[in-house]
Every structure is written in structure tokens, then in C-alpha cells.
Amino acid sequence: MKILILGGDGYLGWPTAMHLTAQGHNVAVVDNYLRRSLCREENVEPLVDVPNLHQRTASWESTSGYHIPAFIGDLTKWEFVDEVFREFSPEAIIHYAEQPAAPYSMLNRSAATLTLCNNLEVTANVIFAVQQFNPDVHIVKLGTMGEYGTPDIDIEEGWLEVDHKGRHQKFLYPRQAGSLYHTTKIMDTDLLWFYVRTWGLRVTDLMQGPVYGIFTEENRIDENLYPFLNYDELFGTVLNRFVIQAVADYPMTVYGKGGQTRGYLNLMDTLNCVRLSVENPAAKGELRILNQFTETFSVNQLAQKVQRVARSMGFKADISAVENPRKEAEEHYYNPAHTGLLDLGLKPQFLTDKVLAEMIEFAAKHKKAIRPEQIYRKVRWDHNLT
Numbered sequence: 001m002k003i004l005i006l007g008g009d010g011y012l013g014w015p016t017a018m019h020l021t022a023q024g025h026n027v028a029v030v031d032n033y034l035r036r037s038l039c040r041e042e043n044v045e046p047l048v049d050v051p052n053l054h055q056r057t058a059s060w061e062s063t064s065g066y067h068i069p070a071f072i073g074d075l076t077k078w079e080f081v082d083e084v085f086r087e088f089s090p091e092a093i094i095h096y097a098e099q100p101a102a103p104y105s106m107l108n109r110s111a112a113t114l115t116l117c118n119n120l121e122v123t124a125n126v127i128f129a130v131q132q133f134n135p136d137v138h139i140v141k142l143g144t145m146g147e148y149g150t151p152d153i154d155i156e157e158g159w160l161e162v163d164h165k166g167r168h169q170k171f172l173y174p175r176q177a178g179s180l181y182h183t184t185k186i187m188d189t190d191l192l193w194f195y196v197r198t199w200g201l202r203v204t205d206l207m208q209g210p211v212y213g214i215f216t217e218e219n220r221i222d223e224n225l226y227p228f229l230n231y232d233e234l235f236g237t238v239l240n241r242f243v244i245q246a247v248a249d250y251p252m253t254v255y256g257k258g259g260q261t262r263g264y265l266n267l268m269d270t271l272n273c274v275r276l277s278v279e280n281p282a283a284k285g286e287l288r289i290l291n292q293f294t295e296t297f298s299v300n301q302l303a304q305k306v307q308r309v310a311r312s313m314g315f316k317a318d319i320s321a322v323e324n325p326r327k328e329a330e331e332h333y334y335n336p337a338h339t340g341l342l343d344l345g346l347k348p349q350f351l352t353d354k355v356l357a358e359m360i361e362f363a364a365k366h367k368k369a370i371r372p373e374q375i376y377r378k379v380r381w382d383h384n385l386t
């Protein structure tokens with residue numbers, strides 16, 4: 001299939017591009033390096049340097065023989081979107097191109113506005129481009145499990161059957177996000193649902209949990225092919241952060257009571273989930289919602305797992321309960337469904353000691369590059385925006 005990956009320079013986008021070409025698909029990537037420029041502005045950087053998209057596509061072509069055209073530009077700009085769609089004519093689109101960090105979205109007024117405008121404008125442009133160029137194109141959009149929040153009832157896959165005063169209707173499952181970033185994802189889902197109903201588009205919205213890991217089948221041969229591994233509070237995801245904190249002898253920063261429970265998945269599972277979604281498209285006029293994670297853990301459980309494995313490798317790996325800068329339940333019920341992707345054929349790769357040990361080994365190899373001052377800057381949820 002001809003697949004256009006929006007956000008192809010990102011943590012998930014680049015590994016997806018390599019994976020899909022290795023599986024025989026014809027892939028192009030689009031990115032404006034927003035993630036890189038926000039990191040530079042905030043003085044944070046990934047653990048290992050990541051070559052730019054042209055350099056990475058060249059490295060991948062020389063090791064694998066697969067060519068990936070790269071379009072560099074801003075998807076909030078219609079002229080650019082128009083040019084990309086005219087040149088590539090995709091059959092499917094994987095839409096990763098958003099500002100993806102909750103703490104960044106809560107940092108200050110300009111970060112909040114950027115997150116809101118960027119995420120919604122890109123999603124709107126993707127919808128408008130599909131309608132204009134080929135309404136049959138399947139949009140695979142990355143949402144987040146954070147859209148559901150932590151309700152005191154079981155979380156279903158996207159939809160809830162409601163009986164009310166003797167009548168019945170299926171609705172989008174109620175959503176109540178815990179950050180502005182997560183709220184933009186809810187708004188994305190609403191936009192997609194509106195245009196699925198109005199224009200009969202074909203959409204899969206993947207409610208993904210936090211992803212961990214750096215290795216994939218395609219990148220082990222060449223360090224130049226690794227994705228970003230951020231460990232700072234703004235852009236790092238929790239397990240990647242804990243691994244690097246353990247190696248840096250920086251006590252793992254558990255927020256508050258540490259009972260916050262979420263669904264997690266390995267980077268390799270993300271690639272398989274997205275591939276399975278593309279290869280088994282939603283029907284025309286369908287908004288298919290799949291919960292994309294493989295296991296649930298509390299923050300305490302994650303920290304304890306990292307501690308146990310890191311200690312067996314000679315690291316101190318202390319854990320420290322820090323004041324929670326966020327506004328969130330620290331102990332709560334959490335029981336989300338996640339059978340849709342398993343039904344499509346996903347074979348999960350669980351968080352084993354071996355997987356953790358490999359991540360710890362990688363972080364240890366690059367220990368000298370760790371800048372501890374990046375790790376915790378206490379972006380508060382309850383401050384006044386400036």
C-alpha cells in the first residue's frame with residue numbers, strides 16, 4: 001500500500017516508516033521538525049543524537065535498499081498539505097504529527113496555544129485533504145488512552161451503550177482528559193467523528209498508552225536509525241525516564257502516591273498495531289476506535305520493576321516520592337478493554353526483565369550523555385499561565 005506517515009521524524013513515526021517499508025509497503029514521511037525545535041527551545045535533548053530525516057532515510061536506504069521520500073514542511077499550512085497529497089497520493093495515512101507531550105502543553109500560555117492550534121489544524125487539514133483528493137483513503141490517527149481519563153467504571157473500546165428512560169443509543173465513551181494535550185486529542189476525535197458522519201470517511205482512532213523502548217527489528221543494525229529517547233520531564237515517557245534515572249543514580253521520580261495506573265506498550269507493539277490497522281482498514285463511514293496498549297501498571301509497579309532489574313545489574317536505583325505537580329487521581333479504579341488489536345492479530349511483547357535489562361544496558365552505554373538537570377523541572381498543572 002502507499003502509506004503517508006505524518007510526523008515521520010518522531011519517536012514513533014520514524015520506526016514505523018522503516019517497519020512498513022520492510023513489510024513491503026510504499027512509504028513517504030512528512031515532518032516540520034517541530035519536536036526538535038521545541039526541545040531546543042526548552043534546552044532538552046534525547047539521550048543519543050538523532051540524524052535529520054534526510055540523513056536517516058539515506059542510512060535506511062543504504063542498509064535495506066528501501067527508499068522513503070521525505071517532505072519537510074508544516075502540515076498546518078494548506079499549500080504544503082496540498083503539495084504533499086498531489087505528489088504522493090496515499091491510500092492510507094498514519095497521522096502522528098502533533099505536539100504529543102502533556103507537560104509541555106501545561107508549561108505556559110504559548111506552549112498551550114501552540115499545542116491547541118497545531119494539533120487541531122493538522123487534523124483538520126488531514127480531513128480536508130482526504131475529502132478533496134480521495135475520500136476512500138483510510139486515516140489512522142493516533143489518539144491516547146488519556147482521552148478516557150480514569151473513570152470509576154470499566155473503559156470500553158471507544159463506545160458506550162447507554163440505556164436511558166427506556167431508550168437505547170451508542171455514544172462515544174465519555175472522555176475527561178487530565179491535560180490540555182489530552183484534551184486536544186479528544187477534540188481530534190470529535191472532529192473525525194463529525195466528518196465520518198458527514199462525509200462518510202474511513203477512520204481508525206488508536207487510543208494509545210505510553211510507549212517505551214528504543215529497539216525495533218529494523219534499527220538494531222545501525223545506531224543512526226534509533227528514534228529519539230527523551231528522558232526529560234517535558235517530552236520523555238515514564239518508563240524510558242525511569243530507566244535513565246536508574247542509570248544516572250537519580251532517584252526515580254514517582255509522583256505522589258504512585259498509584260496512577262495506565263496501559264503501556266513496547267515500541268515494537270506500536271509498529272505492529274499501526275501496521276495491522278492499516279492492513280485491515282475501517283469501513284467507509286466507520287470511526288473504528290481501538291485501545292492500543294498491552295499491559296497495565298501503576299507508576300509504583302513500574303518503578304519497582306526498574307529497581308529490581310537495575311539493582312541486579314549493579315545500579316543503586318532508588319525510588320523517591322516527589323510532590324505531584326499534576327492534577328490527577330493518585331489511586332483509582334482502572335479496567336480498560338483492549339481486545340480489538342488482539343483480534344486483528346497483535347502478538348504482544350510484554351515488559352519482561354530481559355526487555356528492561358536491554359534498555360538499562362543501552363542507557364548505561366550512553367550514561368555520559370545524561371544531563372540530570374533535564375530530569376525534573378516540576379511543570380505544575382495548577383499555576384497561572386504566563
Ligand SMILES: NC(=O)c1ccc[n+]([C@@H]2O[C@H](COP(=O)([O-])OP(=O)(O)OC[C@H]3O[C@@H](n4cnc5c(N)ncnc54)[C@H](O)[C@@H]3O)[C@@H](O)[C@H]2O)c1
Binds near residue numbers: 010
Ligand atoms: N509516544 C507515546 O508514548 C504516545 C502515547 C500515546 C499517543 N501518542 C501519540 O502518537 C503520536 C506520535 O507521538 P511521538 O511520541 O512519536 O511524538 P513525536 O513528537 O516524537 O512525533 C510527532 C512528530 O510530528 C511532527 N509534527 C508535529 N506537528 C507537525 C506539523 N504541524 N507539521 C509537520 N510535522 C509535525 C513533530 O516534529 C514530530 O516529529 C502523537 O500524536 C502522540 O500524541 C504517543
